[in-house]
Amino acid sequence: MPNNTPIILIDGSSYLYRAFFACPPLTNAKGEPTGAIFGVINMIRSLMNQYNPTHIAVVFDAKGGSFRNEIYSEYKATRDEMPENLRPQVEPIHTILKAMGLPLLCVDGVEADDVIGTLARQAEKENLEVLISTGDKDMAQLVSDKVTLINTMNNTVLDPQGVIDKFGVPPEKIIDYLALRGDNSDNIPGVAGIGEKTAQALLTAFDSVKDIYDHLDDIEKLSIRGAKSLKQKLIDNQKDAELSYLLATIKTDVALDFTNEQLLVTDLDVNKLVELFAYYGFHRWQKELIAGNFLKQQKLTATDINNLSLFSQESDTVKDKIDTDYQCILTHEQLDDWLAKLTNCQQFAFDTETDNVDHIHAKLVGISLSVTPHQAAYIPINHQYLGVPDQLPLNEVLTKLKPILENPKIKKIAQNAKFDYSVLANYGIHVQGIAYDTMLESYVLNSTERHDMDSMANRYLHLKTITYNELTKVDKKQVTIDAIEVEKTTQYAAEDADVTLQLHQKLWPELEKDQKLTKLFTDIEMPLAIVLADMERTGVLIDPKQLNEYSTELNKKMLEIETELQFLAGEKFNPSSPKQIQAILFEKHQLPVLKKTPKGDPSTSEDVLSELAEQYVLPRKILLYRSLAKLKNTYTDKLPLMISPIDHRIHTNYNQIGTVTGRLSSNDPNLQNIPVRNEEGRRIRQAFIAPQGYKIISADYSQIELRIMAHLSQDQSLLSAFANDKDIHRVTASEVLSKPEADVTAEERRRAKAVNFGLIYGMSAFGLSKQINIPRKEAQFYIDRYFERYPGVQTYMEETRQLATQQGYVETLSGRRLYLPKIISGNAIEKRGAERAAINAPMQGTAADIIKTAMIKMSEWIKSQPTGSIKMVMQVHDELVFEVKEELVSEYSVLIKSIMEDCYQLSVPLKVDVGVGNNWDEAH
Structure with a gap:
């Protein structure tokens, strides 16, 4: 065996968990988790390319416990069970590693550490270099002149001096160090009261744990903090120290039926790997395999080359581009052919190209269409640069497309349909039959992903699309699309329509697998897009x-x-x-x-x-x-x-995918951030005014998230308070302080309000104490008493945390999901943050579903009223704002309240506060 490259011993079990928590929650096309697979293989591949080893072993823990569990039943007892999303990734990792030609080792009765320790010491005896790849600190005891550790997560290497620098003791004292201070990750007790610094100090003064116990009387002479009490601590915990020493010691004499010589790296099974990478969605690795540069030692045989050549011809997933048929429509005959296709099809994808992202003022530059995957057409109608070929007249194109676009029986598919709908409305075309929006399909499937077309094409179709910035960059400057050559724009625009169609064909079957998600899309998100477009177009007067x-x-x-x-x-x-x-x-x-x-x-x-x-x-x-x-x-x-020069109103843009919980956001301007509780904010709201002859009506859901909490928790006290239309904050103060409601002071009600709202956002006693300026102990009293009086809330919170941990997501009442990959993080701060989100998301998301449903119901009702009698002009948090003719204010106030309160059924009644005024501030 050559001496110029080390034997590499990889702690596979350590890799599993570290990769799982470090990598994003990736999935393949079938929705199977792949993040840990990617992480483990990527780390091992990087290690191999760096060292180019001839001998290697990837060692995993065997199923069942080890001899340490027989010695100490609580060994590793504090560790959580393997996460559900990690379990199905273990076997694929083993399969891929074997196809990479790497020996896999797993020995019953011992841990991976013991197998690695035994192999390392065998190699030392043969004067061979060893590199152990792990993140576990107990492995530092194996370090020597011949044995080095590497942590591939941060690429740090530990030799004997490195161990001293990191742990304060040399490798030969690491077992003693762990015996004294313990190891929380493995639940090794150590000596109670001895931490890292004290353990280092003791092992600087003494040779070992045994030496310490042989010289207990000398300890109080040491200049160590708390030296006088150390002797008694050591005496009281001697058995734990001895047990910990035994548990922390890595066995180096495991009986193995193989030697280091047998850990030879064999050839890659390239064809098997290409197949595996295709299945799990690692397409870049596929291409590298086919190119022969996945690993430095990769060699392609003649058979490999022949098989891969056939694979390259047959598999779309390894091609940069699939053959496409994109047509530029410049003649009446071409247009008529496409009009016939559209008229006779059941559904088609369309997209608009404009000179502006402001849908109210955008001018149409062209329209792209696709009926069949990989086939699309682009109709240029307003390109401006010199030398442009003859374009069909804009009016003629729109006149011929209008009956098709307005035909509700022909289904339309778009990416961000709200924008396309609004742009075409500028030209008098009111598109009907928009059945699918791929941006919203992706959002409903997983709100935490990115939903722009380029990201989605990459993620779902494994395609690299032409980006808008790439298309419109000319001589290092960005220009508008109408200044780009028609030939280039055709490839970009037609691709948009084609990819939109393909994305829908990919995403819709995934949505249909879950009836709740399908209903969420068809009943809420899709119809809401048109409601928002109409509301944006209406705008608001200032x-x-x-x-x-x-x-x-x-x-x-x-x-x-x-x-x-x-x-x-x-x-x-x-x-x-x-x-x-x-x-x-x-x-x-x-x-x-x-x-x-x-x-x-x-x-x-x-x-x-x-x-x-x-x-x-x-x-x-x-x-x-x-x-x-x-x-x-x-x-x-x-x-x-x-203010728009067209209608002298302001037109915000509502972002339907702007939050992971389903809440709407807005920009240009951001209406959600205008303060409401101070004089400055109210002054701004006073500038939002009603037109002559109209009034502003504000309809605001009262305490909607607390009502949803009552429904979700089914806490009897909360249900009763809302059913009897009581002041929930006064009731809470009465419950927590055990005093009659009539005796609750304004300050006590304020504190109860902070508790009510704070707890649904996961506020701690520290946070509550800061918010209402009381001692932390008093804040903890409020929280403890709250849970005593509302036990259903505490039960709901605990069950939600557990459910989120088990399945990786939480749901609203409408089935909207929020995925929480950090709920199983080893980082305590990340985990607590995910747990807070798990508790709050069902409430905040359900509140979003309710107001979205209300907007759809209100829009339907408004259409049934006389034109111009009422307009829905704004949505802010839990509030809808309307312009209503003065003579109809009393009648419509009652109807608005009724529609909003009846749009969604909970165990407690929804309550809407309605206000009227000449401006927004007066009405709210």
Whole structure:
């Protein structure tokens, strides 16, 4: 065996878990989990390409326990069971590794560590170099002049000096070190009260655990913190120390029926690997295999080359592009041919190309169509660059397409249908029969993924599409699509329609596997897209004069605060500059540094300044300045500039896929972020006005998430309070404090409100204490009493955490899913965050489903009313805003309330508060 490359021994069991938690939750085309497979194979492949070994072994733990479990039944007892999504990935990993020509070892009765330890010591005796790939610290005991550890997650290598640098003791003392301090991951007890530093200090003074116990009287002489009490700790826990030493010791004499000589790397089974990679969706690896560069030692035989050549010809998945038939429509005959195809088909995909992403003002540049996969057409109708071939007249094309696009019997498929619907509406075409939106299909399947066409084509179809930026970059500058040659645009635009069709054919069968998801798409998300498009097109009226006046006021206030800040700081500085704020607060005034940025600078984030503001005036004034500057820059200055010259209204864009929970978001402008509870926010809302002869009606769901919590938890106290239309916060204060509702003070109600809303967002006692400014112990009392009085809520929360851990997702009442891959993370912070999301998502997501359903019902009802009598103009959080003719306000207020309260059935009644005014602030 050659001495120039080490024998590589891989701790496969360590790799499994580390890859599972480190990699994203990948799946193949069949929805089977593949993240751990990708992670394990990728790490081993990288290791092999780096060292090019001739001998290697991947060692896994055998099923069942080891001899350590017989010695100590609690060994590794604190570890969770193997995650459900990891279990089905183990066998595929073994299969792929075998096809890679790598020996797999698994020995009953011992752990992978023991097999690796035995092989390492055998190699040492033969004067061979060994490289152990693992992330487990107990393996450090094996390190020697011949044995080195590598952690492939961070590419760190440990030789004898590296062990000393990391653990504070040499390799030969690692067992003693673990015997003293224990190992939480393996549930090795160690000596109670001895941690990392004390263990290091003791083993610097003594040779071993045995030496320590032989010289117990010498310990109190040591200059170790707590030295006087150490002797008694060691005496009291001697049995645990001896047990821990035994558990931490890696066996190096396991009886093996093979030697290092038999760990020879054999040839890859290239054809088997290509087949496996195709199945699991690792298409880049497929191509590398076929090109002969998956591994440095890869060799293709003549048979391999012949088989792979046939595979390349037959398999779409390894081609960069599939043969396509994309046609540019420039003649009447071509157009008529396609019109006939569309008229006679049951469904087709379409896409619009425009000169602008603002759907209200966008001009149509062309339309693409696809009836059959890999075949599509592009109709250019408004390209502007010189030398453009004759295009068919825009009016003629639209006139001929209009009957087809408006025919509800012919189903249409789009990617972001809301945009295409709105653009065509600019030209008097009201598209009907939009049955599918691939962006929404993907969103309903898994809201945590990316839903743009390029990402989806890559993920679902394994295609690299032409991106808009690639198409429109000319001489390093971005231009609009109407300035691009028709031939290039045809490939891009036709591909969009074709890929949209293919994506639908891929995604729809997946949706149909789950009746709840299918219903969520067909009953809520798809019809909502058109409702949103109509609402966006309607827009909302604002008074620019009010906003301009308020901008002037804000500017004056900001100048006054700047003067105060300069006085408080003792010098001039820019309150919008984080660097200058850092210098003033933390260098000049020496305020405590609460948090640092990734670069190590003191943080000036809002949460940091808010905490400092509780004690210091300067950060309090900086926060006030920032809040006014944000209002001015985001709203009072910007909103008047966003008024459309077409209808003199503002048109926001509602993002249907902007949140993972199903909530809508909005941008340009962001209506969701206008403050509602302070004077500044109300002043902005006053500028949202009703037209002459109309009033604003605001209809807002009251405490909707708490009502959903009552339904989900079926807690009898909550159900009773809502059924009797009681003040839920007053009831909670009464329950928690054991006093009559009539005696609850305003402050006690405020605290109960914080508890009610805080707990559904997973707030801790620490968070509650900060929010309502009470001691942490008192906050814990509130939480404990809350769960005593509402036991159903606590049961629901615990069961939800368990369910999320088991299945990896939670659901709303409508079946909307939120996947939570970090629910099984080994990182405690990530896991707690995922658990909080698991509890909150069913409530927040169900609230989203309810208001979306209400919007659809309201839209249907509005269409039945006289034209112009009522318009739905905004959706913000749990609120819908309408413009209503003055003479119909009383009648419609009652009807709006009734429709919204009756649109969704819970165990408790939904309640809608309705307000009326000349502006949004008056109405809300």
